[in-house]
Amino acid sequence: MKKTLIAMLATSALTAPAVAQDVPQIGAAVYGLNAEFMQIWSAALEEHPAVQEGLVDITIFDGRYDALVQQEQFETMITQEFDAIIFVPIDIEAGATAVEAASEAGIPVVGSNTRVNSDLLHSYVGSDDVRSGYMLARYVLDQIGCEGNVVILEGPIGQSAQISRLEGNMQALAECPDVNILEQQTANWSRAEAQTLMENWLTSHDGEIDGVIGQNDEMALGAIEAIRAAGLSVDDFAVAGIDGITDALVAVQGGDMASILQDARAQAQGALDVALAAVKDDYEPMSDIWTSYTDMPWNAGADAEYSVPWTPVNDENVEALLATRQ
Structure with missing residues (x-):
């Protein structure tokens, strides 16, 4: 048994x-x-x-x-x-x-x-997490026309997925020199931590954030919750994550974000x-x-x-x- x-x-x-x-x-x-x-x-x-x-x-x-x-x-x-x-x-x-x-x-x-x-x-x-990191960032950059400002929500510092996905993120960002990274910080794969970070960033960069590069779906979803809690429209942001978890699939279906299935x-x-x-x-x-x-x-x-x-x-x-x- x-x-x-x-x-x-x-x-x-x-x-x-x-x-x-x-x-x-x-x-x-x-x-x-x-x-x-x-x-x-x-x-x-x-x-x-x-x-x-x-x-x-x-x-x-x-x-x-x-x-x-x-x-x-x-x-x-x-x-x-x-x-x-x-x-x-x-x-x-x-x-x-x-x-x-x-x-x-x-x-x-x-x-x-x-x-x-x-x-x-x-x-x-x-x-290949470098590949997914590139795909993730490239989607966000394409949505904002390779211009504007983005924030990056990273995984736990020192985990291979965080390291490799960031490498892929940077490869894509190097193709769009007119895009600025306003903030870049770990939210430890956590939806709650990402929501808190995004709430702070929306306040400190009022009206400046165009795209959210979430190194996993949980963090991308946390950013979406922060956007809604601030009374803003998710349609005004390009948001993407990785994993294809259930809530992210629903959000993709609703047009709120993009995701890559792992x-x-x-x-x-x-x-x-x-x-x-x-x-x-x-x-x-x-x-x-x-x-x-x-x-x-x-x-x-x-x-x-x-x-x-x-x-x-x-x-x-x-x-x-x-x-x-x-």
């Missing part, structure tokens, strides 16, 4: 669950489960056919947006001799220590969604297939994501990196995407 645990914090060793000897035990250490995107990612992991059929035992750890918590959770998984670990790190540098410890214990680590600066990673299944299901299920291939001989992938993305071949699960494509959300696909959230 499948056994799933959401571990909030491992300050002491957890009691190892009893599992059949021939069933691999794989842990998923994710940076945090407060926001919808990682909830979608985690749910997709639990919906993987191998999990549903009881062929693997999955433990999901909530890292609570804290690198130290994630390090402690790795120590727990090492102590309990997990067969493999799927890692979604909060910090690109700090996470390397955890990967090194697992590698020394002979436990393969498969990265997913966010990156860690380590050459000991077994493989990585995620998406396929959490493909990232999570792809990472589990790769992790299983690392611990089981002659494993064939069980998720259908490998047939959905024909330009991402399986290659026996042996590639160092698997890049899941981005999908811009538009009028043609938004209803179908919303239908998947029912």
Whole structure:
């Protein structure tokens, strides 16, 4: 039978669950489960056919947006001799220590969604955040005609998505020298933090902000809430985000913002297939994501990196995407 645990914090060793000897035990250490995107990612992991059929035992750890918590959770998984670990790190540098410890214990680590600066990673299944950062900013810049003023809402400083998406943002902004960055600050992927920042910026830059580059949907939605709370029209701003979470899909449908879908299901299920291939001989992938993305071949699960494509959300696909959230 499948056994799933959401571990909030491992300050002491957890009691190892009893599992059949021939069933691999794989842990998923994710940076945090407060926001919808990682909830979608985690749910997709639990919906993987191998999990549903009881062929693997999955433990999901909530890292609570804290690198130290994630390090402690790795120590727990090492102590309990997990067969493999799927890692979604909060910090690109700090996470390397955890990967090194697992590698020394002979436990393969498969990265997913966010990156860690380590050459000991077994493989990585995620998406090109530089590309999404460029696409995000380019949309906003096109909407404002490559002129005017923008603000940038960044992810947690030091996380790979923040670093890479900002790089992509700057590539796009370099193509529009007449656009000024009025403000640039982290809102930690949080809708509430982004709303507070945007409220302050609307006051300090009254009538000056033309575009909002939100490095994720939660922050873009927070900016929209601030705009409405100030009695302003969202139509007067170009707002965009990344992830394709449910509220963002609704906002795209309503014409309030743009979004780029990050396929959490493909990232999570792809990472589990790769992790299983690392611990089981002659494993064939069980998720259908490998047939959905024909330009991402399986290659026996042996590639160092698997890049899941981005999908811009538009009028043609938004209803179908919303239908998947029912």
